[in-house]
């Protein structure tokens with residue numbers, strides 16, 4: 001089978017790093033995510049994945065972050081089985097396949113058009129109430145086309161840091177004002193993480209630039225009446241870090257003692 005040549009650059013290219021992380025994790029005996037679909041997608045892509053410098057600790061770290069967001073999404077769907085899921089900046093992440101939501105759920109995967117075109121060639125879309133949308137999250141039209149009749153969870157992993165703060169704020173304002181109730185599940189860099197972005201090979205080698213860093217999760221609460229932060233999990237405190245290789249566990253112990261570095265990344269859950 002002919003493999004897909006990659007012509008993506010910048011932020012869209014970085015989704016190959018997270019995909020590769022989940023694929024590597026799936027091969028480990030104590031895999032966190034068991035994302036065999038990621039491993040299958042990797043085998044069909046013609047790309048030098050060494051460029052991402054993802055391995056051992058970073059791969060498992062990606063999988064653990066994915067697991068937290070999978071679990072929070074599933075919890076929302078247990079509470080609201082007839083919900084809408086906005087999975088923004090989906091890349092080649094098969095979250096919908098991992099979660100396998102009930103047929104009552106409306107699921108929307110969205111990324112920029114080039115990524116969506118590649119996704120269509122590599123990943124079979126699930127049946128049921130599913131749409132794959134090629135658009136920028138900053139554009140207006142895609143959201144207006146999503147019916148606003150249901151509780152809605154927006155999950156966006158590895159996106160906020162690529163946005164300018166004003167665009168991230170507007171995205172959150174638009175989602176929270178469109179739907180009756182729901183949750184926002186996403187990860188952020190702190191401002192120290194943004195300053196140290198040149199130390200992140202997957203970002204640097206893709207030629208991507210990170211912009212928005214958030215240090216105080218409470219700041220977002222002011223962006224919509226009734227928006228409340230439910231969880232702000234530091235990356236160094238994620239559940240499942242015991243599955244990291246030993247060197248990663250030691251490194252994390254050190255990082256978790258250093259203010260600034262300790263807050264370099266968080267996973268956030270808000271309700272509105």
Ligand SMILES: C[S@@+](CC[C@H](N)C(=O)[O-])C[C@H]1O[C@@H](n2cnc3c(N)ncnc32)[C@H](O)[C@@H]1O
Pocket residue numbers: 011012013014015016018019088089090091092093110111112115135136137138156157158159162
């Ligand atoms: C680090 S990857 C994360 C992909 C996926 N969430 C994952 O975890 O594998 C960043 C993703 O953000 C997407 N992205 C960046 N800016 C975007 C925008 N303005 N609108 C939609 N997607 C965007 C990129 O195309 C890329 O797929």
